Amino acid sequence: MPPIVLYLYVNVKYAPQAQRHEFEDTMFELSQDHEDLRALVRDFAEREVAPNIAKWDAAAYFPTDLVPKMGDLGLFGLVVPEELGGTAGEGGSDFTSLCVAIEELGRVDQSIGITLSAGVGLGINPILTYGNDEQKQRFLPDLVAGRALAGFGLTEPDGGSDAAASRTRATLEGDEWVINGSKAFITNSGTEITSVVTVTARTGTNADGSPQLSAILIPAGTPGLTVEPAYHKLGWHVSDTHGLSFDNCRVPAANLLGEPGQGFKQFLKTLDDGRIAISALALGCARACLELATDHAKTRVAFGRPIGANQGVSFQLADVEVMVEASRALTYKAAWLKDEHQAGRRSVGEVKQAAAVAKLYSTEAAVAATRIATQVFGGNGFMEEYPVARFYRDAKILEIGEGTSEIQRMVIARGLGLPA
Amino acid sequence: MNIVVCVKYVPDAQAERTFDSSDNTTDRANVDGLLSELDEYAVEEALQIVEAGEGEVTVLTVGPASAADAIKKSLQMGAHRGVHVDDDAIHGSDAIATSLVLAEAIKKIGADNPVDLVVTGMASTDGAMGVVPTMLAERLGLPAVTLASELEVDGGSATIRRDGDTSTQSITATLPALVSVTDQINEPRYPSFKGIMAAKKKPVEHWSLADLGVDASQVGLDAAWTRVETFTARPPRSQGEIVNDEGDGGQKLAAFLGEHKFV
Secondary structure (H helix, E strand, O other): OOOOEEEEOOOOOOOOHHHOOOOOOEEEEOOHHHHHHHHHHHHHHHHHHOOOHHHHHHHOOOOOOHHHHHHHHOHHHOOOOHHHOOOOOOOOOOHHHHHHHHHHHHHHOHHHHHHHHHHHHHHHHHHHHHOOHHHHHHHHHHHHHOOOEEEEEOOOOOOOOOOOOOOOEEEEEOOEEEEEEEEEEEEOOOOOOEEEEEEEEEEEEOOOOOEEEEEEEEEOOOOOEEEOOOOOOOOOOOOOEEEEEEEEEEEEHHHEEOOOOOHHHHHHHHHHHHHHHHHHHHHHHHHHHHHHHHHHHHHOEEOOEEHHHOHHHHHHHHHHHHHHHHHHHHHHHHHHHHHHHHOOOOOHHHHHHHHHHHHHHHHHHHHHHHHHHHHHOHHHHHOOOOHHHHHHHHHHHHHOOOOOHHHHHHHHHHHOOOOO | OEEEEEOOEEEOOOOOOOEEOOOOEEOOOOOOEEEOHHHHHHHHHHHHHHHHOOOEEEEEEEOOHHHHHHHHHHHHHOOOEEEEEOOHHHOOOOHHHHHHHHHHHHHHHOOOOOOOEEEEEOOOOOOOOOOHHHHHHHHHOOOEEEEEOEEEEEOOEEEEEEEOOOOEEEEEEEOOEEEEEOOOOOOOOOOOHHHHHHHOOOOEEEEOHHHHOOOHHHOOHHHOOOOOOOOOOOOOOOOOOOOOOOOOHHHHHHHHHHHOOOO
């Protein structure tokens, strides 16, 4: 199969003034390495996930055994350097390849896709980016191998999009942090193999009165950390999501991740990467809908002909095809910019804007695609035996997690130089 | 231990497979192909043997340019090197000619470093004849132990377990030998990203019939002992019969089964 080549000639008007490149030609492509990885992940997803997913979803069962298998494939190590067990920098091992893997897993099941996305983006990334050598050595090898998962505790029950309004506090007492408060909707935080959760907490007040946030590593099983029962969610049933509460939870002072007071900056950067990953997940969702609904429209006969012969159906599927293509272009452009930024060739502002653009478009397109696909399946589309029903339930959270659509529009508008 | 695994690139069984109407051979051009799933077991078994001891696994395929993907996948799984025999004259070859080409290639592979073990799948997933392993053993003058659901290589011999309908047999052959394996023998691994990267650096030799000293007249459609004369697509499945249960559903069901000689 030839590599998919995406040639995008864009007049980059969305970039903030300072980074604008007028009439700039941008060309990027997925390499053969990316396509080889895609083939591998697709095969894995179809053999290991597809036959089991309906059962797992109905039981809201988190398939712990699948995680080390994903680790064996190397999926958790794509952005991790070799000395910590990963492959970063080797051939096509980069952020783009992670997006390819998320897209392909997401095409078969969104929960499995988010398990990888959060496992790397929220679990591994903060430790990799801000951790000191000892913290990296302690946690990363197991996380990269898929022997463990890590969570990222940012959102609070009263916080949501206003992430800076953190009520969780951490106070330094002697050589220990004492943490009190709670977190909500934390992915991968309560699995049997969760080893650590990175938690943001107020550690003081800045000169301007705003809360000073820091990130602290809290190993699973630390006394005072309570993992609340799993949420009953509309979708993503197979993804592990819990609330966390901290009641005089004590960890060594050395568990501070990165610089004190830099927690806010650190998680904002984490979220930028996460947005591109969610865009890839949404792309997988839209592709699944396109494939499933197109097959159905070709084979389901009503009134003596396949329902796809009706323009009422075929035009909607044509629209989904456009959504998939646009979503693919935006996702991989953002991923490419992120890799280019990593190599020092693109600014963080460009990545931020592209990530928000991709996330906003792809997730809203995915929701629209699931609505159309379910409609094409008619009554069957409402039945859990048909995957489109699961995708329909799973898609909505894409418009909410890692920054709502409203937040994306805010980011994009600011990127245009509009007053905040 | 020098092991050669014979692999085949076949049309994806998930796709719509058909014949090429021009010469009634399998259509390989218009359908996605892949490493035959039954051959994955052979590759896996060979890898396990060398990983437990030492040695090298060479994957050998005979097929058109696209068959390189079967070698690539095997190398990604961990095989050490590949040999691809590709020659236009081979198109349309039957099992007899295929076994000839494979045998000559294995002789050439073993010219410098004698081959201890040849491992194959139990059959291809396209032709599904399952005769090539024994033909190949015959041509190479090797003992053939086929349909192994367990394989143990120990010093100078290979012992297999073969599960039959009425008995389980343990069969030992002296090396060098040919072993064909079933889909019960192991759980083939997935390649890893590291494997994908490593595979790019592994050597693959490309040989023509001339390189093997095989005359083009011995292979291909014209030399085939059998050929597909005609083919007809199976008619699409007709709609089933719906029996409404009006208290006599069981009787109607029994009558249906009896009428169609199911019971």
